[in-house]
Amino acid sequence: MAIRESIAAAGGREPGSTIAAAVRLVPGPLQAARELLTIRDCLRYACTRLEAAGVAFGQGTDNSWDEAVWLLLWCLHLPPDRLDPFLDARLTSRERRLVLELIDRRCRERVPSAYLTGEAWLRGLRFRADPRALVPRSLIAEALEGSLDDWLVDQAPNAILDLCTGGGSIAICAALRFPRAQVDAADLSTDALALAAENLALHRLQERIRLLQGDLFGAVTGRSYDLILCNPPYVNAASMAALPPEFLAEPSAALAGGSDGMDLVRRILANAAAHLNPGGLLLLEIGHEASHFEAAFPALEFAFLPVTAGDDLLVLVSREQIEHAGLQVPASGAARSARRSRR
């Protein structure tokens, strides 16, 4: 059966048009399975379906071609980074059916490809992915490989915390980047931590990464770090209300950051200094919330750490900068003496 996509369905006539809206037909999976032969054919068809269905990207890829390649290579058990040699290979009829069913599910169910395949890739690393945690895509992983180096002047961090670790991808990237460091990974969600445990096992890092459950720094009472990495929930309420279905499939507690997106970030900055060693750094992902961040912390001096996706998506701030801005909550007597004894 053909799938009817029309300009009318996308919001009526084209601007300025006086003629009736055109109708564009996309063959359904059964017809496609009869007529498409090669991987190239299937990729072209997949792009057409994904575009016509108006699926949302941003959970591992940012365009229909990359999304189609990911789904096809996964479905065919082909190496995720080697498409060219296979482009003109024909599929068996069963392979075609499976590929087209997968594309069909992505378009109809509007769930992230990572949840359909059960895996996600970040900086060349494979992670298990499912609705227990956000699909791994943090920009912190890229910063760990590059721009953060300029700020680690004296030595590599020995003690690292991945706060809000979700499925554990940032903690794993950090442990691999800094092989001598002990890494703690904390989250409120026991579901997310269960997935993180599977990912630690996948990368054989159970000995190096400790999983901790609790409300923000409540999970690491009395501990301090040279580097805290954190991709918190930071989506503001207006953006939350407009989320496409793929993002609604992720845990809302992983995304929602309150009216200006800064609810969790405020609590993190109020408590981070107490858990940073002298000279320690907090690397915080804020996505496209730079204006809300700057409005929330007008007295804070910090640096934006550039990544490919943009120059103002990651914030880097030191313990001393947080203290200088007066953001930290006053330490209790017990916490004060614990900090004195660590120096």
Ligand SMILES: C[S@@+](CC[C@H](N)C(=O)[O-])C[C@H]1O[C@@H](n2cnc3c(N)ncnc32)[C@H](O)[C@@H]1O
């Ligand atoms: C944006 S996700 C980041 C997940 C992972 N670090 C990543 O980059 O893929 C935010 C995470 O914060 C966790 N979270 C939300 N509120 C929290 C809280 N009060 N304390 C600790 N973790 C929290 C969620 O469970 C979720 O796993």
